[in-house]
Each structure stands twice: as structure tokens, then as C-alpha cells.
Amino acid sequence: MLRNESFDTKDEIIQNLKNVAPSIFSEGKVDMEKLKALLGEEVESGKEKFRLSWMGKSEAIKSINIPSKGTLRPNTKKSLTNGVEKENSIIEGDNLEVLKLLQKSYYGKVKMIYIDPPYNREEDFIYNDDFSQTLDAYLKYTDQVDNEGQAVSSEQEKEGRKHSNWLSLMYPRLFLARNLLKKDGVIFISIDDKERKNLEFIMDEIFGEENKLGVIVWKKKTNGNNMGYIPPVHDYILCYAKNASEDCLLGFPLSKEYVNKNYANPDNDPQGEWKTSDLSANHEGPYFPITNPNNGEVHYPPRGRYWVFNEEEVKKRIKDGRIIFGKSGKASPVQKVYLKDRKSLRKKAESWWDKHGMNEDGTAELSELIGTKVFDHPKPTTLIKHLCEIATKENDLILDFFAGSGTTAHSVLDLNKKDNGKRKFILVQLPEPIAHDKFQNIAELTRERIIQAAKQIDVNPNFKYFNLDSSNFRDWNYDLQSEEDVRRQMELWKDPFKEGRTEEDLLYEVLLKAGFTLTADIKKHEVRKSFFYEVIENDQHILIYLGEELSESLINVMREIYANQVFFLDEAFDSDDQKKNIQLQWEEEGVAFRSI
Incomplete structure (x- = not known):
């Protein structure tokens, strides 16, 4: 049975422990004494440990293992594919929930993450995680469920200026983000002086100190406007790897100018x-x-x-x-x-970046595309393109879950145009309200910026748009207390889907929970006015039927198509016997059978 919850990170950790050290389990649980004995001298003894702690840290960590009951609903009106393959994705919603929903489908698939999170300044702090029910808090904020007439207000967010709330915001998101990185994947995080040291503490804890690749000091403006005792003109970009190695960062491609300056052949050496x-x-x-x-x-x-x-x-x-x-x-x-003997025709990036665009460049770029100033300090595309250059190859996937004005997507499109690459992006942005005559929220601006940037670059923007929402499936109560509870639940079970949800909504929720990406190849087949879907990605090949009436002719057509798995709605079967017979037929052919 497919349950309407996201991939469980805790279960993944437990399964990995079982794979590498089954002896530490006793009656299905981790025996800490056995674990300590197995690790021997690697176990830290004593009560005093070097660590960063803050009010709310334990709750932030617990929030990681609260599965999301949400889903991503495709928004056809906001998608822009122009009949070509849907390579890129824009997701509107709270990034903590979205990261949970992406765990199974994108685990170990992202080469580079770039984020420019809120810097924890004096302005209102829009993220306010309710660790017990993050999706509910998000749905109330976006007016998707009744909030008794009250949306999240700035008065409720004043505490967000504190270090503790900022760290609690970042910790679970960074933990989940690490899961999505490939073995040689890297994450870049823009940050200023205020939270740099705290961010490094939690990055060291989540990624490991040994996986810190370095810190880039980026000159963002020409003067500090006499702010503070030593006016700042720079920000930092922390860089960590999932597993540090020489393969993580490729370096900058050698320019013709660099080659001409450093290499020559005055003696006509045949080696070049x-x-x-x-x-x-x-x-x-x-x-x-x-x-x-x-x-x-x-x-x-x-x-x-x-x-x-x-x-x-x-x-x-x-x-x-x-x-x-x-x-x-x-x-x-x-x-x-x-030159021909160089291991790589690239040059390592150094820590001081003073020729990689400035704040004023980012502001000018956005104003040119949108027609008016919206943000004070959007990052320039030059900066993000250079990060992409040193960390990604032509077909890599790049994630930005604090998408803001969409600079990352703009940079990916521009870099692909420059080197004929096919890099793909996933953007996640909360629909945070903004005071603008054209856009109601930042997510709308993000989408429009990408469209206008693509026109300017002369490329196809090519993205699928999704909205975070509650699951398409009604909740099944697993703790029924009375016969009346059971009766009501059985009535609900007759129609397990929420009103207003489309077949496409159901399809994408099934795909996410089955481990397929948002851009998997989907083919729709028709059999006597009934439809089923064929979905192919890498070595996975599944068939999905979401109708409520199952004919023998449809089953016969489906069985002619190769598949690893098949999915059906429970109500499609006339009886348990019919369901069992069809299940046995597929399983005899080595095809996994799933019911919804």
C-alpha cells in the first residue's frame, strides 16, 4: 500500500546501519553498547564535547524525521515547456517540506547546490517552522486551508532575528540537502559576518570538517558606506563536499588569454x-x-x-x-x-573573488529584465555562473532552494548557451508577499525573471512548475478507537482522493513516492477511452493505471509493455479475488505489483 508520506530519512539511516553493521541490532533496535564496542577508540568518552548548541536544536533535529504528508501538484498554467522535454523544475512552497518530498526521487543525484539564505538581519524573518506540523503551518500561510482569517504576520516573526531561530531554520534544510548530493557533489552557501561562524559549526557537524573545501571571499561592492567600525565590502561563500576529493571542484576552464600568457612554443617543439x-x-x-x-x-x-x-x-x-x-x-x-600533458585544462579557483560581479551588477540585471527595482542585493549572474563552472559538467543537476529572484536559473541557462551544456536546475521558492505592482509574491517574480532571461539569452526556458500542497490522498487513521470510527473510515476509503484533484496530480504523487524525478519520461496510452501511463527513467520502467474501472482489454495491452512495476487504484478491482489474480500474473513475470 502506498502511504501519503515522504521518504523517511531515519529509516534510510537505520537501513544503512543494518547493511554495514547488522550485529549492533537487538530486537530490531540499535544496541548502543554494541555500537560503542564496534567503534572502539572512535567513540568519544567523557561529558565535555566541542559542539554548537542552541535553544531549539533538538526540535530542529527531530523535524528532519517528521515525514511530509504533502505532495507537489503540477501547475500546467505556469509551466513553460513549448513541446520539448521538461528538464527543469520550479517548485513553489516551503523548502523544508519540498526537500523532504524530493528525498527519494533525488537522493544522490544533485551535483551542485547553491543557496543564498536570509542573512538574519533586522527585517522580518519569513520562515517560521512549526516542527510538529510544518506542512500545516505552510498551508495556513499560503491560505490553502482555513487559518481562521489570520495569515502569518510580521509581529509573530520578531523572534526570527535571533541566532537560535536562524540556526533552527538552517539545520534541517542543510541535513536534507546533503542527502540529495552526488558522491562528488558540492554545496555553496552565501553568508555574511553575522552568521558565518555559526553556519560553519553546523556545516562541520552535518557534512564533517574533513569535507570543507574552502571559503570564498567575494567582493560585493566598492565601498562600505561607513557602516560599522570596519565597513564591510565582502560576503563569504562556504563550500562543502559530500565526500571531499579532487573530483568535487573542476576549476575554471583555461581561457585563451591564460594559455597565451603562460604557454608558448618558441622552438617549434613537436610536443606543442x-x-x-x-x-x-x-x-x-x-x-x-x-x-x-x-x-x-x-x-x-x-x-x-x-x-x-x-x-x-x-x-x-x-x-x-x-x-x-x-x-x-x-x-x-x-x-x-x-599544455597537452596537463591533467585538466582547468585552473583551480582561489579564495579571493574580486572580478566575479558585484551587487550593483545583480541589481541592474534584474531591473533590466523586470523593468523595475525589486530587491536591494540580488546576486549577479557572473558570480553564480563561475560557481557552476568550477563545480559542474555539461549534464549536471543544480539545486537552489532559496531561489529568490531566480539568479541561479538565469546563470544555468546562460552558461549552457556559452558552452553548449545541458545542465538542469531545480528551484524552490516560498510565495513570500512583496510590494510590487506586477507581482504578488517572490515566486511569481522568480518565474517571470527566468522567462525574460531566456528571451534575452535566446534559449528555451523549458521548465515544469509545481505547487506544494497537501497529499491528494485523504488521511487513513491507523489508530481507530470504535466501530463508528471504523465505519466512517471505510466510507472515506471508498473515495480516498480529495475533491478537486486531477489524475495528473495523482500521477506525480505516485511518481515521487516511487522514486521517479519530476522530469521522468511519461507516455500516456489509451485503450477504449481508458488511459494508463508508462514512465521510464534509467533502469526503472513502471505502468500506472489511475482509473476506477479495469477492463480485460486494458490489462492485456499493459502486459504487452515491459515494466519493472505496476500501480493500480484499489477501487479499480471488482473484488479481492480479481486483484489477487492480476497481482499473481504480474509477479510470476517478475513485475512488482503495487496498489494505491
């Missing part, structure tokens, strides 16, 4: 363009004299250094022309390093 590199190193190694064959002069490594090659290899390289004695032939020996 080259530059010189020191022949000595400061670690212990070979030490011997090298004689210049041009003038007989003898050279030794500088004091405290050693040659990087042994004597035989040096002689061979001198003969091959790979070790030279300067352009004149009379200088100290150096080695040739060929």
Missing part, C-alpha cells in the same frame, strides 16, 4: 606549447650534479632542495629536449611542462 617549471623540490630526493652540455657548467639544487628526477631520467630528458638551460642555453636547468 609549453612553459618552464622548477626542476627542484623541497622534499628529500636525488642530489647530484647536472652538467650543461652547452658550456660544461655544473649545477646543483639550491640549498635545502633536491632534484625531482633521478640522474638517469635527467640525462634522458636533456637529450629529448624536455630539460633546457633557459632560452639562452646558459642558465640553470628547468623542465618543460607541456
Whole structure:
């Protein structure tokens, strides 16, 4: 039976523990003493531990394991696909709920995450997580359910300026975000001085200190307007990996200017363009004299250094022309390093970024596209494009769950145009109200910015739009207290779907809970005015029938199509016997049978 809850992170952790250490379980639960014994010296002893704690941390952590009972409903009116493959997704809703809903479908699939979260300043703090019922709080805020005439107001949000609330906001979102990253995935987070140190604490806790790749200092403006004792002109971008390695960050592609400046071929070497590199190193190694064959002069490594090659290899390289004695032939020996032998035609990004766009550039870009100033400090596309360049390849998936004005999507579209890439994006944005004559909320602005940016770049924006909402399925009460409760529940079970929900709504909820992405390939088949769906993604191939009347001809057509799994509504079957017979037929062919 498919239940209307999101992927359970706790269950995933438990299953992983069972896979690697089944011996620590006793009667289905973790035996902490066995776990400590297994880990041995890795278990930290004593009461004093170096950690960051704040009021509400335990509740924030608990919120991670509260499954979402929401769903993502496709919004056909706001989608823009122009008949092409739906590669990108925009999701309107609270990002904590959305991240929970994406866990199963996007677990380990995102190469890069960029977020520009609220910086915890003096203005109102729009996110207010109710850890016991986050979806209900969101639905009330967006007027999707009765809130007794009262939406979330700024007066209720004053406490959001505190460090504790900001940390409680970020912790569960970052925890869930890490799950979505690929093994070599990275996350970039823009932040200022106020919360940098606290953000690093929780990032170290969630990702591990060993997976911190570095901190970029980004010059965001030319002067600090005399703010504070030392007026700030920069922000920070923290960079962490899911598993730190040389593969996480690719670096900047070498520009023609860089190549021309650093490489040349003045002697027409058949190996191509080259530059010189020191022949000595400061670690212990070979030490011997090298004689210049041009003038007989003898050279030794500088004091405290050693040659990087042994004597035989040096002689061979001198003969091959790979070790030279300067352009004149009379200088100290150096080695040739060929452009073609570089492991990567990219250059590592350094920590100081002062030529990567500024706040004023981001403001000008948005104003040009929208026609008026909306935000004070939207990030410039140059900054986000450069982050994408150093972290992603042509087909990677990029997630931004604090989408704001949509700079990340704009940057992805622009970079794809530049290098013929096919990077895809997922944006998540709360419909936060704004004072604007054209847009009622930020999510509307996000969508329009992408459309206008695509026109400017001359590309197809190509996105599917979704709204966070409560599940399409009515809640089943698993704790019935009386016969009357059972009777009412059985009446409800006759029609388990909420009014006003479409077949497409049901389809996408099934797909999310079955682990398919929002852009999976969907084909609709018709059999005598009845419809079923064929969905293909990677090695998964499922058939879904959401009708309430099941004919033999439809079953026969479905069985002719290859599938790993099949899904049916329970009410499609005339009887339990019919359901069981059809289930056995598929299972005999190795096809998993699921009922809804």
C-alpha cells in the first residue's frame, strides 16, 4: 500500500546501519553498547564535547524525521515547456517540506547546490517552522486551508532575528540537502559576518570538517558606506563536499588569454606549447650534479632542495629536449611542462573573488529584465555562473532552494548557451508577499525573471512548475478507537482522493513516492477511452493505471509493455479475488505489483 508520506530519512539511516553493521541490532533496535564496542577508540568518552548548541536544536533535529504528508501538484498554467522535454523544475512552497518530498526521487543525484539564505538581519524573518506540523503551518500561510482569517504576520516573526531561530531554520534544510548530493557533489552557501561562524559549526557537524573545501571571499561592492567600525565590502561563500576529493571542484576552464600568457612554443617543439617549471623540490630526493652540455657548467639544487628526477631520467630528458638551460642555453636547468600533458585544462579557483560581479551588477540585471527595482542585493549572474563552472559538467543537476529572484536559473541557462551544456536546475521558492505592482509574491517574480532571461539569452526556458500542497490522498487513521470510527473510515476509503484533484496530480504523487524525478519520461496510452501511463527513467520502467474501472482489454495491452512495476487504484478491482489474480500474473513475470 502506498502511504501519503515522504521518504523517511531515519529509516534510510537505520537501513544503512543494518547493511554495514547488522550485529549492533537487538530486537530490531540499535544496541548502543554494541555500537560503542564496534567503534572502539572512535567513540568519544567523557561529558565535555566541542559542539554548537542552541535553544531549539533538538526540535530542529527531530523535524528532519517528521515525514511530509504533502505532495507537489503540477501547475500546467505556469509551466513553460513549448513541446520539448521538461528538464527543469520550479517548485513553489516551503523548502523544508519540498526537500523532504524530493528525498527519494533525488537522493544522490544533485551535483551542485547553491543557496543564498536570509542573512538574519533586522527585517522580518519569513520562515517560521512549526516542527510538529510544518506542512500545516505552510498551508495556513499560503491560505490553502482555513487559518481562521489570520495569515502569518510580521509581529509573530520578531523572534526570527535571533541566532537560535536562524540556526533552527538552517539545520534541517542543510541535513536534507546533503542527502540529495552526488558522491562528488558540492554545496555553496552565501553568508555574511553575522552568521558565518555559526553556519560553519553546523556545516562541520552535518557534512564533517574533513569535507570543507574552502571559503570564498567575494567582493560585493566598492565601498562600505561607513557602516560599522570596519565597513564591510565582502560576503563569504562556504563550500562543502559530500565526500571531499579532487573530483568535487573542476576549476575554471583555461581561457585563451591564460594559455597565451603562460604557454608558448618558441622552438617549434613537436610536443606543442609549453612553459618552464622548477626542476627542484623541497622534499628529500636525488642530489647530484647536472652538467650543461652547452658550456660544461655544473649545477646543483639550491640549498635545502633536491632534484625531482633521478640522474638517469635527467640525462634522458636533456637529450629529448624536455630539460633546457633557459632560452639562452646558459642558465640553470628547468623542465618543460607541456599544455597537452596537463591533467585538466582547468585552473583551480582561489579564495579571493574580486572580478566575479558585484551587487550593483545583480541589481541592474534584474531591473533590466523586470523593468523595475525589486530587491536591494540580488546576486549577479557572473558570480553564480563561475560557481557552476568550477563545480559542474555539461549534464549536471543544480539545486537552489532559496531561489529568490531566480539568479541561479538565469546563470544555468546562460552558461549552457556559452558552452553548449545541458545542465538542469531545480528551484524552490516560498510565495513570500512583496510590494510590487506586477507581482504578488517572490515566486511569481522568480518565474517571470527566468522567462525574460531566456528571451534575452535566446534559449528555451523549458521548465515544469509545481505547487506544494497537501497529499491528494485523504488521511487513513491507523489508530481507530470504535466501530463508528471504523465505519466512517471505510466510507472515506471508498473515495480516498480529495475533491478537486486531477489524475495528473495523482500521477506525480505516485511518481515521487516511487522514486521517479519530476522530469521522468511519461507516455500516456489509451485503450477504449481508458488511459494508463508508462514512465521510464534509467533502469526503472513502471505502468500506472489511475482509473476506477479495469477492463480485460486494458490489462492485456499493459502486459504487452515491459515494466519493472505496476500501480493500480484499489477501487479499480471488482473484488479481492480479481486483484489477487492480476497481482499473481504480474509477479510470476517478475513485475512488482503495487496498489494505491
